[in-house]
Amino acid sequence: MSPEGQIETQIEKLFTQMGIPSREDINRLGKRVDELTREIDAKLLKTTSPAVLDEPFKGYKKLTVREVNERLKGLTMRELTAVKQYEMAHENRVTILREVNQRLEKMPIARYDELTVDEIVPLLNTLDAEQLAYLKTYEKAHQNRVTLIEPIENELQERPPVTA
Numbered sequence: 001m002s003p004e005g006q007i008e009t010q011i012e013k014l015f016t017q018m019g020i021p022s023r024e025d026i027n028r029l030g031k032r033v034d035e036l037t038r039e040i041d042a043k044l045l046k047t048t049s050p051a052v053l054d055e056p057f058k059g060y061k062k063l064t065v066r067e068v069n070e071r072l073k074g075l076t077m078r079e080l081t082a083v084k085q086y087e088m089a090h091e092n093r094v095t096i097l098r099e100v101n102q103r104l105e106k107m108p109i110a111r112y113d114e115l116t117v118d119e120i121v122p123l124l125n126t127l128d129a130e131q132l133a134y135l136k137t138y139e140k141a142h143q144n145r146v147t148l149i150e151p152i153e154n155e156l157q158e159r160p161p162v163t164a
Contacts, residue, residue, distance in 0.1 A: 037101075041088060056082040065095045072099055076142055077113045080104055106134060117148045124151055129159035 001009070015022065021029070055061055056079060060068070072080065084100045087093060108131035109115070109123055124132065136152045139145060 041084075054086075056086045060086065065093055068093075068096050069099050072096075072103060074141065075103075077104065077107055077111075107138070108135060112138075113142075117145055120148060121151045124155045127155070129156060129161065132156045132159065 012022065057071070060083075063071070068083070072083065075083065080100050080103055084097060084104070087096050087100070108127050109120060112120070112135075124135075127135065132152055132155050136149060136156070139148055139152065
């Protein structure tokens with residue numbers, strides 16, 4: 001075994017002794033979390049909601065996966081949730097559900113669309129620059145409240161710049 005391989009083996013043993021999970025462990029856990037999320041979503045849909053009959057937006061049934069995913073860009077969090085519920089009750093297309101979930105998870109403030117400016121502003125100081133930048137873009141594209149965009153911009157000026 002090469003010296004690099006020996007060092008790597010020793011590091012892996014040390015990590016195991018310290019209880020630090022390996023990449024394989026983390027990947028396995030990630031897959032299990034995805035499976036459990038799908039199971040929970042399916043059970044919630046069956047137990048807590050009546051059949052979702054109405055399309056989330058007009059013409060939804062006729063759209064392809066690609067067309068639906070393109071339309072997701074302009075939807076609010078509430079509308080994305082409606083798409084998710086409808087999709088789970090009908091076609092259950094994984095590509096759409098994955099995209100919806102990613103967009104929902106990206107929102108740094110839960111129930112954002114339901115909150116007022118006065119409820120959101122105090123939460124801004126808990127967000128990092130990347131989250132603030134996302135929130136600013138989202139706000140401009142949807143409700144475009146100047147009384148919220150200005151505090152977001154002020155918070156952004158106080159943060160280190162987002163680096164790619």
